[in-house]
Amino acid sequence: MVEFATLRLEDGVPIYLQIIRHVKAGIAAGTVVDGEELPSRRALSALLGVNPNTIQKAFRLLEEEGWLQSHTGAKSLISATAKQVETLRKNLPDYQARAFVRSMKALGATCADTVALVETLWKEEESE
């Protein structure tokens, strides 16, 4: 069962996009695998405290992109071929790191400062 208990919704970003990102991140990290069950729309809606339609929108888009399969009446399942996972694992970190580097440069930070900051925060967040 794909876990959503750790997902903390932040505002400023559409909820349905955060749900999509959470699923893709799980697949890229290897904690979510092909064939795995997803919680029902209603159950996830209750867990996150959002409208069922919002969950449905996220799941519908994920299905259109080929990341899950749905059959009326039955639970939805993750669908991720080895090739899909490989592409995701390459592109996701790269995309996020690029955006981060750009924003740190805009702040006038140096490469060394940035790396040091990342290392410090990485250890900080390990103890939580």
Next chain:
Amino acid sequence: MVEFATLRLEDGVPIYLQIIRHVKAGIAAGTVVDGEELPSRRALSALLGVNPNTIQKAFRLLEEEGWLQSHTGAKSLISATAKQVETLRKNLPDYQARAFVRSMKALGATCADTVALVETLWKEEESE
């Protein structure tokens, strides 16, 4: 005059927030200083290709937060005390780095991999 020519608008984030972020980043980086002139609402609207009302919203919020001063009929000016700048320079990089570390952990990356990726991309983007 505060520069906006380098600002590339991305979708998924409200335009007025990107403008606010751009100004704050400039102040934190030291390229935008107290008393500096901002382009007029209409001029910036034309430069970025967005509605004047959107620019006005960004500037109004910046003024409410104390980052600029406006007087009807005259150009708006940056307002940034040393204390304000100091706080910004500390908090902005920290906030962005925290979000980055969290997202890389969600992807299952290690600290070493992440640092290596940042260093690689940092040099790549220098040649552009």
Next chain:
DNA sequence: AAAAGTGTACTATGGATATAATACACTTAG
């Protein structure tokens, strides 16, 4: 003084996001 530029305010419209409330067909568990 006159003209151009500037900040500000207002109404109206459309799209995206999210919620709310139903409804129905299908699958699964009892």
Next chain:
DNA sequence: CTAAGTGTATTATATCCATAGTACACTTTT
């Protein structure tokens, strides 16, 4: 088999984001 659970669809409403057009008072430039 029956009931509960599930995917799916629909309509309605509210808010935010962005655009469009207009208007007016003030400042700066000419």
